[in-house]
Amino acid sequence: MTVLYEDNHIIIVNKASGEIVQGDKTGDKPLSEIVKEYLKEKYNKPGNVFCGVTHRLDRPTTGVVVFAKTSKALSRLNEMFRDDKVDKIYWAIVKNNPPKHEDTLVHWLIKSEKNNKSTAYDKEKQGTKKAVLHYKIIGTSENYFLLEVNLETGRHHQIRTQLAKIGCPIKGDLKYGATRSNSDGSISLHSRAISFMHPVSNTKIEVTAPVPKDNLWESFEM
Secondary structure: OEEEEEOOOEEEEEEOOOOOOOOOOOOOOOHHHHHHHHHHHHOOOOOOOOOEEOOOOOOOOEEEEEEEOOHHHHHHHHHHHHOOOOEEEEEEEEOOOOOOOEEEEEEEEEEEOOOOEEEEEOOOOOOOEEEEEEEEEEEEOOOOEEEEEEEOOOOOOHHHHHHHHOOOOEOOOHHHOOOOOOOOOOOOEEEEEEEEEOOOOOOEEEEEOOOOOOHHHHHHOO
16 A cells, blocks of 8 residues: 555555455455544544545455545535546556547446446436546557546446447456456556545645556556
8 A cells, every 4th residue: 555645634646456445255355444544543542543445446456445534525525526626637558459549438337236246228218327528548558458448426336337339348357258367366457636625724636656566567657
């Protein structure tokens, strides 16, 4: 875990692949607990330390995660995420060339609880939710394309599902059609940057997360 920004009310970290943001049925130690331990040690605090989860990233992804250090910041950040007042930029590496250099994708997604996977449809069906994202190609290598993605909605596995739907599954994402896994079990999806108005001071916060230490990622880093 690398701390990217910290003040009295919030702490922003760069999540590694394989870490879970919040506790789940695996029983693995979540990032929220790791952050708590960091704060307890850094400030030599006896007793419990507050660390509120404001949003999540899928386990195999990397990048920016925001935690709240106070209950006031948590309730305001939760509201901001819910009302789409937080701008997030993602980077995704795909093997196939997208149909267009840049585009807006609109699909209707439905989540299967049984296999924790979403399916995208071109038209609305019963039980589906509208999903909108914008992508553009910002880098190319010998075998891969780097896409910058902006989400308009926040659906389950949205980027993974929508890119797979246009024939561009994310590198390493076996669940959504990639042919090979990444050696570390990650998928090549990185929450690159986040910007929002601070929930307490109302100043603009903008944070960028370095890409994973990996030759392919680093060849793309601007």
